[in-house]
Amino acid sequence: MERLMENLLLFTFILYLCAFIAFAIAISGKKIKDQKKKERRWGNIAIGVTIAGVACHLAFTITRILVTGHFPTSNMFEFTTFLCFAIVLAFIVIFFIYRSVVLGAFAMPLALIILAYAAVFPREVQPLIPALQSYWLVIHVGLTALASGMFAVGFVAGLIYLINQVGNQKQGRNGFFLEIILLATLMFVGFIFTNLISSSMGYEAQIAHIVDGEQQVQSYEIPPLVGPADGQVQKMTPFLGLDKPLMEAPAWMKGHESAKLLNSTLWGILVGLLLYGLIRLIARKRISSLLHPLIKDWNPELIDEISYRSTAIAFPIFTLGALIFAMIWAHEAWGRFWGWDPKEVWALITWLFYSAYLHLRLSRGWHGIRSAWLVVGGFLVIMFNQIFINLVVSGLHSYA
Amino acid sequence: MIENTKCECGHNNPIGTILCEYCGKPLDEGQQEKKSIEKEMRYDGVARRSQKKEQNFLDRVWSFFSSVKVAIILIVITLLASGIGTIFEQERLTGSSDPESYYIEKYGVWGEWYYKLGFSDMYNSWWFATLLAMIGVSLVICSLDRVVPLYRALKNQTVPKSTHFILRQRISHQETLKAEDKEEKWKKLIGALKKKRYEVRQEGNSILAEKGRISRWGPYINHIGLIIFLVGVLLRFIVPGWYLEQALYIREGETLRLPDTPYYLKNEKFTVEMYEGEFSNVPKNYQTDAILYEKDKNGQLVPVHRHAIRVNHPLEYNELFLVQADYQMETTGLKLKVIEKQTKKNLGTFSVDFQKISANQVYKVGDLEIRALEYYPDFVLQNGRPATQSQEPNLPAFVFEVKAKGANEGEKSWVISGQDTSSLTPQNKYEIDLEGIETALSSGLLIRVDQSLPIIFAGGFICLIGLVMGFYWHHRRIWIKYEDGKIYLGSHTNKSWYSLRREIDQIAEQSGLRLKLTQE
Ligand code: HEM
Numbered sequence: 001m002e003r004l005m006e007n008l009l010l011f012t013f014i015l016y017l018c019a020f021i022a023f024a025i026a027i028s029g030k031k032i033k034d035q036k037k038k039e040r041r042w043g044n045i046a047i048g049v050t051i052a053g054v055a056c057h058l059a060f061t062i063t064r065i066l067v068t069g070h071f072p073t074s075n076m077f078e079f080t081t082f083l084c085f086a087i088v089l090a091f092i093v094i095f096f097i098y099r100s101v102v103l104g105a106f107a108m109p110l111a112l113i114i115l116a117y118a119a120v121f122p123r124e125v126q127p128l129i130p131a132l133q134s135y136w137l138v139i140h141v142g143l144t145a146l147a148s149g150m151f152a153v154g155f156v157a158g159l160i161y162l163i164n165q166v167g168n169q170k171q172g173r174n175g176f177f178l179e180i181i182l183l184a185t186l187m188f189v190g191f192i193f194t195n196l197i198s199s200s201m202g203y204e205a206q207i208a209h210i211v212d213g214e215q216q217v218q219s220y221e222i223p224p225l226v227g228p229a230d231g232q233v234q235k236m237t238p239f240l241g242l243d244k245p246l247m248e249a250p251a252w253m254k255g256h257e258s259a260k261l262l263n264s265t266l267w268g269i270l271v272g273l274l275l276y277g278l279i280r281l282i283a284r285k286r287i288s289s290l291l292h293p294l295i296k297d298w299n300p301e302l303i304d305e306i307s308y309r310s311t312a313i314a315f316p317i318f319t320l321g322a323l324i325f326a327m328i329w330a331h332e333a334w335g336r337f338w339g340w341d342p343k344e345v346w347a348l349i350t351w352l353f354y355s356a357y358l359h360l361r362l363s364r365g366w367h368g369i370r371s372a373w374l375v376v377g378g379f380l381v382i383m384f385n386q387i388f389i390n391l392v393v394s395g396l397h398s399y400a
Numbered sequence: 401m402i403e404n405t406k407c408e409c410g411h412n413n414p415i416g417t418i419l420c421e422y423c424g425k426p427l428d429e430g431q432q433e434k435k436s437i438e439k440e441m442r443y444d445g446v447a448r449r450s451q452k453k454e455q456n457f458l459d460r461v462w463s464f465f466s467s468v469k470v471a472i473i474l475i476v477i478t479l480l481a482s483g484i485g486t487i488f489e490q491e492r493l494t495g496s497s498d499p500e501s502y503y504i505e506k507y508g509v510w511g512e513w514y515y516k517l518g519f520s521d522m523y524n525s526w527w528f529a530t531l532l533a534m535i536g537v538s539l540v541i542c543s544l545d546r547v548v549p550l551y552r553a554l555k556n557q558t559v560p561k562s563t564h565f566i567l568r569q570r571i572s573h574q575e576t577l578k579a580e581d582k583e584e585k586w587k588k589l590i591g592a593l594k595k596k597r598y599e600v601r602q603e604g605n606s607i608l609a610e611k612g613r614i615s616r617w618g619p620y621i622n623h624i625g626l627i628i629f630l631v632g633v634l635l636r637f638i639v640p641g642w643y644l645e646q647a648l649y650i651r652e653g654e655t656l657r658l659p660d661t662p663y664y665l666k667n668e669k670f671t672v673e674m675y676e677g678e679f680s681n682v683p684k685n686y687q688t689d690a691i692l693y694e695k696d697k698n699g700q701l702v703p704v705h706r707h708a709i710r711v712n713h714p715l716e717y718n719e720l721f722l723v724q725a726d727y728q729m730e731t732t733g734l735k736l737k738v739i740e741k742q743t744k745k746n747l748g749t750f751s752v753d754f755q756k757i758s759a760n761q762v763y764k765v766g767d768l769e770i771r772a773l774e775y776y777p778d779f780v781l782q783n784g785r786p787a788t789q790s791q792e793p794n795l796p797a798f799v800f801e802v803k804a805k806g807a808n809e810g811e812k813s814w815v816i817s818g819q820d821t822s823s824l825t826p827q828n829k830y831e832i833d834l835e836g837i838e839t840a841l842s843s844g845l846l847i848r849v850d851q852s853l854p855i856i857f858a859g860g861f862i863c864l865i866g867l868v869m870g871f872y873w874h875h876r877r878i879w880i881k882y883e884d885g886k887i888y889l890g891s892h893t894n895k896s897w898y899s900l901r902r903e904i905d906q907i908a909e910q911s912g913l914r915l916k917l918t919q920e
Contacts, residue, residue, distance in 0.1 A: 130711035305898040316867035335723030335846040352479040363468040
């Protein structure tokens with residue numbers, strides 16, 4: 001059964017990858033006469049493969065439920081995998097409203113990145129602690145993930161809009177920040193790559209240090225460029241001749257995993273920059289201008305509307321899942337419906353941010369570029385909550 | 401700027417009206433020049449109180465709070481403040497009695513300023529509450545300011561509109577149409593509109609097709625939901641007895657009064673269960689088997705409710721809410737041994753239970769009878785005299801009397817936990833020493849009364865209904881007019897223009913209008 005589960009996930013990944021390739025083929029190529037026909041044909045293939053992928057992902061989710069006995073949203077691996085599912089599902093819904101092939105060419109890579117990110121986390125099955133033993137786990141976390149998936153599609157559309165409008169601008173703030181966002185995405189990919197490659201090669205290092213008067217050991221799965229302050233190397237596979245960390249984390253970062261996180265972040269930045277440098281070297285262009293030709297012929301008004309529409313669809317779902325149901329569950333489990341726990345606060349911030357976006361758009365006429373930046377920002381807030389708050393700021397919600 | 405409120409068509413409009421309520425023609429000369437009246441279309445140009453020209457103080461306050469710009473600013477400030485509150489943990493969570501030095505010690509200068517600026521207790525600060533209150537006021541005023549005009553606009557819709565009105569819509573179209581073709585096209589047009597689920601009204605040579613009007617009420621309902629929510633939160637602070645939060649630790653077998661309530665609770669059994677095998681460090685269940693009592697007229701405890709309180713399965717009884725929140729190991733007593741000093745022989749042990757200490761209680765060890773003459777749960781010396789700091793057994797100390805059976809006189813013996821007391825009474829025959837401590841699990845429960853919960857959740861759901869109405873429907877209107885051999889079409893929506901265009905394209909295709917608004 002567990003073999004089947006692993007294989008289903010791998011198969012899901014492959015199908016998403018194929019769907020991405022098909023979408024990419026659909027939108028690439030010169031605007032020849034047959035372009036429309038080719039686009040339609042490959043678009044149909046692509047969406048078919050996407051749906052097959054989602055079905056496979058669903059099968060994975062069901063086997064995981066059978067294996068673990070609970071709905072798979074209880075730790076980082078499970079939640080992130082489910083988020084990927086939500087993104088693809090949301091994309092399919094939007095695709096059938098607007099039939100936008102270009103959206104797929106950007107939504108699918110995002111789904112792939114998120115799925116790869118899930119693989120960074122430990123995959124073993126853990127039993128549920130009492131606080132999570134509730135059907136609200138499915139309802140609250142599931143709905144929140146579905147809403148986040150929909151917001152993610154809004155983000156993708158926002159990004160496409162920006163590339164469409166300012167991708168070929170060599171000057172100006174819009175072009176610059178767009179490039180920064182793309183670079184940050186590359187760094188995120190870099191972070192995932194180093195983690196996956198290094199841990200699959202079985203890299204190991206252990207460094208002991210003192211936290212609040214107690215010795216703790218940090219196990220690294222990627223070579224420690226940064227070790228904890230006053231750390232003692234206990235064991236370390238040499239890496240390029242390196243047998244102790246290159247430098248130490250600042251002393252105030254004394255949380256028990258923070259040096260390790262700093263190290264992974266640093267690796268992400270380095271590898272991201274490296275990839276970026278390579279792309280610049282080969283293409284001799286900004287990434288945004290590299291992508292621009294693929295998108296420039298698409299109707300910007302349509303893309304703008306897709307980004308708004310996805311966000312508008314997601315907003316009520318988010319309100320229900322991440323706030324109302326969250327409050328009901330918190331009331332049952334902890335006796336208070338709201339406790340200003342960091343995770344809760346960031347759900348509120350996400351909600352306030354998008355409500356500001358909606359008011360700006362509807363009542364103050366912020367369309368186009370400004371609106372696109374806002375949906376990009378909103379998704380960054382969501383990811384910040386998912387990644388930073390989960391991993392760094394501890395609160396009631398950090399179970400994983 | 402708007403002086404005359406009577407339109408050319410003869411309709412009398414209220415002061416402040418921008419577009420004639422009857423025929424839709426702009427009333428203001430300046431407006432008539434404009435190419436588009438999209439902005440004015442939001443409330444179909446109906447007058448709003450906040451846009452009155454002459455303003456007294458009250459009007460200014462009204463305008464301030466009815467402004468969406470102000471609302472957005474308030475929302476953004478609340479958002480930023482909430483975010484700042486998560487940079488360091490809030491005071492409540494530090495468990496420190498001296499938060500200032502806690503923050504300084506832990507975060508240095510940053511911590512100091514965090515504390516000084518009041519960020520460390522952000523969500524309970526008066527100004528955070530003020531922000532929420534201002535959002536509330538803004539919600540009320542802005543809804544009142546707009547809901548009436550909106551109601552008027554949607555209620556009073558007339559079918560024939562001036563061509564001026566139609567042609568200045570964001571979507572507009574005109575084409576020549578021969579009179580003899582008109583009838584057929586008209587029929588096809590109405591058929592196509594109906595197929596797209598438009599509600600079609602006809603008057604002479606004019607059509608008004610409309611759908612999704614419900615969408616327009618969405619924001620008001622969602623704002624009303626938010627107002628109800630905020631009122632619910634407010635009530636907790638102002639109605640006495642409306643809100644209560646207390647932590648309570650209760651040991652197995654114990655019956656305690658629930659503070660500030662008329663109830664008593666017995667903990668019959670408390671269970672901590674772990675998973676088996678590989679995950680033996682992961683908790684599986686915390687459970688308090690509880691009985692809830694009320695006192696009857698004679699002061700007798702009468703059981704009224706039984707419940708196994710578990711995490712996610714609280715006890716609910718009327719307004720009372722008991723949640724499994726925590727547990728702790730409590731020291732319930734000491735196990736002491738008696739030693740004959742000369743022979744160093746252990747004569748046996750006895751246990752004292754902190755809850756049941758009285759001078760009448762006799763502990764028997766062999767032939768000896770032992771009584772606790774004095775008991776200091778939290779021992780200190782004050783001016784050389786023994787005293788207790790609290791009733792918690794943090795540092796229990798005793799004076800025991802040890803007496804051989806039948807003897808008149810016993811000897812006094814000190815026991816202070818953690819200290820060697822044999823030097824205090826060097827002549828004693830017996831010495832009492834600590835053998836061990838007795839512990840029991842004490843279940844940590846949270847006692848909650850929150851009478852505003854129904855209001856708060858109702859507010860949440862009303863807000864949700866409004867959101868769904870507002871976002872999953874779209875208000876679309878299409879005006880069509882035939883005049884002097886020409887057909888005019890204008891259309892308006894509150895959002896998703898592209899979809900509207902695509903829909904109109906389809907309608908045009910089905911009815912044979914030469915109209916193409918979208919390309920991919
Ligand atoms: C956190 C609080 C708030 C939330 C979550 C919220 C939510 C919303 C939403 C979802 C919409 C619909 C937007 C759309 O259809 O794209 C809306 C519209 C609107 N909101 Fe709010 N709102 C909030 C506070 C306020 C406040 C304080 C005001 C006061 C000025 C306000 C004024 C408006 C107005 C005027 C509209 C447009 C209504 C129309 O279509 O006629 N909102 N709001």
